[in-house]
Amino acid sequence: MSKKGYPRTVFWLVWAVALLPLLGASMAYFSGWRPAEQITEGELYPPGVTLADLQLENQPLTAEGNWQLILLVDNTCADECRHWQTLLPNLQASLGKDRDRLLWQEVDSSQLGAGLLLADPRGFMVTRYSLSLPPKVVIKDLKRLLRISKVG
Numbered sequence: 400m401s402k403k404g405y406p407r408t409v410f411w412l413v414w415a416v417a418l419l420p421l422l423g424a425s426m427a428y429f430s431g432w433r434p435a436e437q438i439t440e441g442e443l444y445p446p447g448v449t450l451a452d453l454q455l456e457n458q459p460l461t462a463e464g465n466w467q468l469i470l471l472v473d474n475t476c477a478d479e480c481r482h483w484q485t486l487l488p489n490l491q492a493s494l495g496k497d498r499d500r501l502l503w504q505e506v507d508s509s510q511l512g513a514g515l516l517l518a519d520p521r522g523f524m525v526t527r528y529s530l531s532l533p534p535k536v537v538i539k540d541l542k543r544l545l546r547i548s549k550v551g
Contacts, residue, residue, distance in 0.1 A: 438543070440536040441517070441526035448524040453511065466545065468503040469516040476513035479530040483515065486534050493538055497545040517541075520550050 450467075470487060472480045487503045494501060515528040515537065525544075528537055 441528040444524040467518040470505045471508040
């Protein structure tokens with residue numbers, strides 16, 4: 400190999416090392432590939448769904464600059480809803496120093512059914528939890544989320 404060819408090869412190798420991961424990630428993203436294992440226990444909302452899109456009757460929800468945990472109550476969830484109504488204040492307190500970053504509220508909903516919703520500070524929906532999940536699972540998800548999030 401001549402001296403002139405060596406720098407050119409190194410130049411293209413450096414570019415290839417930098418661009419191959421970017422191309423692989425782009426292909427995975429645009430093909431819709433998702434990892435088989437999901438970190439969160441809840442059901443993730445598709446990107447772009449906001450609180451306003453939920454269209455709750457007579458109770459419009461808006462982003463308030465904090466993370467929001469919304470307990471949806473309907474007439475079919477008597478025991479589970481009462482259980483979560485007593486748990487929510489304790490769940491918020493268990494977040495420690497991050498407890499002020501999370502607001503919770505209760506909303507009557509017959510359209511969406513019972514559940515626990517999580518919205519980010521800008522009003523975008525993140526996750527929906529079933530009320531049958533143990534509270535430890537929800538707390539674990541919230542702690543992880545608030546630890547890595549810089550908003551709210």
